[in-house]
Amino acid sequence: MKFGKMKSHRRNRLLLVLLAIAGTGTAVGLVLMALNKNINLFYAPAEIVAGNAPVGETIRAGGMVVNGSVKRGKDLDVSFVISDLKSSEVTVRYSGILPDLFREGQGVIARGVLRDDGVFVADEVLAKHDEKYMPPEVADVLADAHKDKPQAGKTL
Amino acid sequence: MWNWFHRLGSPRTFFEISGRLLPWFQAGSVLLLVVGAVWGLAFAPPDYQQGNSARIMYVHVPSSILAQSSYMMMAVAGAVHLIWRIKLADVALQCAAPIGASLTFLALVTGSIWGRPTWGTWWEWDARMTSTLVLLFLFLGIIALRSAMEGREGAGRATAVLAVVGVVNLPIIKYSVDWWNSLHQTSSFSFTEKPAMPAEMWLPLLVMVIAYYLFFFTAWMMRMRAEILVRERRTEWVKQLVSA
Incomplete structure (x- = not known):
C-alpha cells in the first residue's frame, strides 16, 4: 500500500479508523485490567x-x-x-x-x-x-x- | 495496483470474476467437507482421555477459527468502505455478517456439547466462552443496526464503524486462555511449536479448516452476487443479464 500516494481525505479517514481502533482498544484494555480478578475463573x-x-x-x-x-x-x-x-x-x-x-x-x-x-x-x-x-x-x-x-x- | 483495486471494486467486474470462481469453490468445499468429516469422524483415532467425544473438534475448531477469521475479513471490508467509499466493500460487509453469526453460533453450540461430557458443564462464564459470546452479539448487532437504519449510505457507514471497532474483541478471544485462569484449555497449535496432537489427528483437522474457509468464501460470494443484482437492478448490464 503506497501511503504517500493516497489522497489526503482518504489518508485522514484511514487515520480516523486507526484512531477509533486504538481508542476502543485502550478503553477495553483498561476495563479488562480493572476487572482482572473477576475474569479469572478460579483461584489457584x-x-x-x-x-x-x-x-x-x-x-x-x-x-x-x-x-x-x-x-x-x-x-x-x-x-x-x-x-x-x-x-x-x-x-x-x-x-x-x-x-x-x-x-x-x-x-x-x-x-x-x-x-x-x-x-x-x-x-x-x-x-x-x-x-x-x-x-x-x-x-x-x-x-x-x-x-x-x-x-x-x-x-x- | 490502485487501478486494479478500483476495477475489482466495480460490482460488475466482481460479478463476472466471482461467477467464474464460484464453481471451483463450491466443488472444493463439498469435496473437502466430505473428506474431512469422514476422515475425522470415522478414521482418525480417539483421544486417550476423552475417547470419541474429542471428535467433535473436527467441527468445533474450524467453526471457531472461521467465526473469528470471518469477523476479521468483514472488518477489513468495513475499513475499506470507510476509507475508500467502495460500494462493493459495503456489500461484502453486509453479506458476511449472517454467515459469521451462524459460524459463531455453531462454535458456541458445539463447544457446549463438547463441554458437557468432558468438563461436566454446558456453560461456564469463562473468558474464552464469554468473549466468543460477545463476538456473536457483535455479528447480531451489525445485522440489527443495518436493518434498523434507513438509507443505505448511513446504515453502511454505521455498520462499518461498529465492525471496525469490534476488532478489539479478536485478540481478547485469542489470548483469553493465556491471560486469565479459564476452563477452556490453551491452544494446541502455534507457529513456533509442534502441534500438541499427532498428524493422524491434525491432518483431518487441517482439511476441515480449509473446507470451512472454502465454504465461507462460497457462501459469501453467492450472497454478494445476489445483493449486487438487487442493488444494481436499474443498471443496463443487470437488465441485459436478467432478460438474456
Whole structure:
C-alpha cells in the first residue's frame, strides 16, 4: 500500500479508523485490567494457601489432582488434594457425581466454600483437560516407557 | 495496483470474476467437507482421555477459527468502505455478517456439547466462552443496526464503524486462555511449536479448516452476487443479464 500516494481525505479517514481502533482498544484494555480478578475463573492453590481467597464465600478453586490423594468415603463422599505442582496444596471435599474426565494427575475446577481450617467444601467439580491429544495406543506406549511417572499432561 | 483495486471494486467486474470462481469453490468445499468429516469422524483415532467425544473438534475448531477469521475479513471490508467509499466493500460487509453469526453460533453450540461430557458443564462464564459470546452479539448487532437504519449510505457507514471497532474483541478471544485462569484449555497449535496432537489427528483437522474457509468464501460470494443484482437492478448490464 503506497501511503504517500493516497489522497489526503482518504489518508485522514484511514487515520480516523486507526484512531477509533486504538481508542476502543485502550478503553477495553483498561476495563479488562480493572476487572482482572473477576475474569479469572478460579483461584489457584497458591492464592488460597496465601490467604488471598475469601473464606465463607462461594468461589472456585482450580488445580491438579495430586496422585494418590483421592479418598472415597461412604456413598458419594470423596476428598482429594489439588496442587499447583509446586508447593501449594488444598484439600477438597465433595459429595456427588464426578465428571468422566476426573482422574488423578488431571486438572479440576471446584466450586464451593473455603472453610476456616483451609478445607475447600465443593458443591460442583468440573474437569479441565489440557491441549494435548493422542491416540490411546500412543498413550499406552508412553505409559509403559516410563511407568513410574504420571502419564497425564502437566499444564493447567 | 490502485487501478486494479478500483476495477475489482466495480460490482460488475466482481460479478463476472466471482461467477467464474464460484464453481471451483463450491466443488472444493463439498469435496473437502466430505473428506474431512469422514476422515475425522470415522478414521482418525480417539483421544486417550476423552475417547470419541474429542471428535467433535473436527467441527468445533474450524467453526471457531472461521467465526473469528470471518469477523476479521468483514472488518477489513468495513475499513475499506470507510476509507475508500467502495460500494462493493459495503456489500461484502453486509453479506458476511449472517454467515459469521451462524459460524459463531455453531462454535458456541458445539463447544457446549463438547463441554458437557468432558468438563461436566454446558456453560461456564469463562473468558474464552464469554468473549466468543460477545463476538456473536457483535455479528447480531451489525445485522440489527443495518436493518434498523434507513438509507443505505448511513446504515453502511454505521455498520462499518461498529465492525471496525469490534476488532478489539479478536485478540481478547485469542489470548483469553493465556491471560486469565479459564476452563477452556490453551491452544494446541502455534507457529513456533509442534502441534500438541499427532498428524493422524491434525491432518483431518487441517482439511476441515480449509473446507470451512472454502465454504465461507462460497457462501459469501453467492450472497454478494445476489445483493449486487438487487442493488444494481436499474443498471443496463443487470437488465441485459436478467432478460438474456
